[in-house]
Amino acid sequence: MRELAPGIHSLGGRKGGHVRAFLLETASELTLVDTLFESNGAQVLAAIDRLGRRPGDLKRIALTHAHRSHLGGLAALKHATGATVLGHAWEADIVAGDRAAQPVGLKPTRPFKTYPFQLGIFLNRPRHVPCLVDEGLADGDQAGPLQVLHLPGHSPGHLGFYWPERGFLVAGDAIATWPRFEGGWPAFTINRTQQVDSLRRMAALEAPLGGVGHGDAVAIDAVGRLHGLAERAASR
Numbered sequence: 510m511r512e513l514a515p516g517i518h519s520l521g522g523r524k525g526g527h528v529r530a531f532l533l534e535t536a537s538e539l540t541l542v543d544t545l546f547e548s549n550g551a552q553v554l555a556a557i558d559r560l561g562r563r564p565g566d567l568k569r570i571a572l573t574h575a576h577r578s579h580l581g582g583l584a585a586l587k588h589a590t591g592a593t594v595l596g597h598a599w600e601a602d603i604v605a606g607d608r609a610a611q612p613v614g615l616k617p618t619r620p621f622k623t624y625p626f627q628l629g630i631f632l633n634r635p636r637h638v639p640c641l642v643d644e645g646l647a648d649g650d651q652a653g654p655l656q657v658l659h660l661p662g663h664s665p666g667h668l669g670f671y672w673p674e675r676g677f678l679v680a681g682d683a684i685a686t687w688p689r690f691e692g693g694w695p696a697f698t699i700n701r702t703q704q705v706d707s708l709r710r711m712a713a714l715e716a717p718l719g720g721v722g723h724g725d726a727v728a729i730d731a732v733g734r735l736h737g738l739a740e741r742a743a744s745r
């Protein structure tokens with residue numbers, strides 16, 4: 510667990526493509542964004558304990574999208590905490606196990622370290638433990654302290670979250686820093702026009718701190734780096 514800023518904790522290791530989850534603390538409650546790859550939720554529960562909180566303090570689990578690396582601990586964490594599960598309606602039946610994730614191509618694409626995940630989507634393996642989404646989220650909604658941003662391109666129901674008081678943006682898989690810094694893994698961008706719009710929208714927030722789905726958060730010159738990403742993506 511790494512505290513990126515007061516009350517903003519980054520969780521995750523190398524598993525799931527260096528996937529990250531974010532545990533967010535306010536005076537009265539906890540909010541989790543995404544659930545890491547492992548299906549036991551242990552890393553999240555240990556983090557809650559280290560903060561001196563109880564599992565029941567986790568009021569909501571907000572999902573960026575329904576790719577396996579982000580859903581691993583969901584069912585276990587829902588069971589252990591009773592948190593409300595929130596996600597975009599387009600992704601909800603994938604989370605529930607009723608539908609496979611939107612296909613991506615099989616053509617090997619740089620950076621090749623992401624290829625196992627491309628293959629995983631094609632084969633729909635490994636599966637996550639299905640879990641119901643309790644409430645749908647749409648652009649402009651509020652999820653605890655977070656503003657909900659609909660940021661499609663990587664998946665149709667992909668969400669980002671913004672915590673205005675702390676200047677913290679969760680970009681989900683719309684931005685990656687592992688294996689390299691870019692506007693989402695190229696092989697996974699299923700709609701380039703939407704993805705460019707999503708990058709522009711995130712850059713316009715001018716957030717000083719940007720959590721991403723894979724790799725370490727963008728903490729230094731986040732404003733400049735996000736503008737650069739959006740400009741490069743638009744000019745391609």
Ligand SMILES: [Zn+2]
Pocket residue numbers: 574576663682697
């Ligand atoms: Zn993804």
Ligand SMILES: [Zn+2]
Pocket residue numbers: 528576578579682722723
């Ligand atoms: Zn991902």
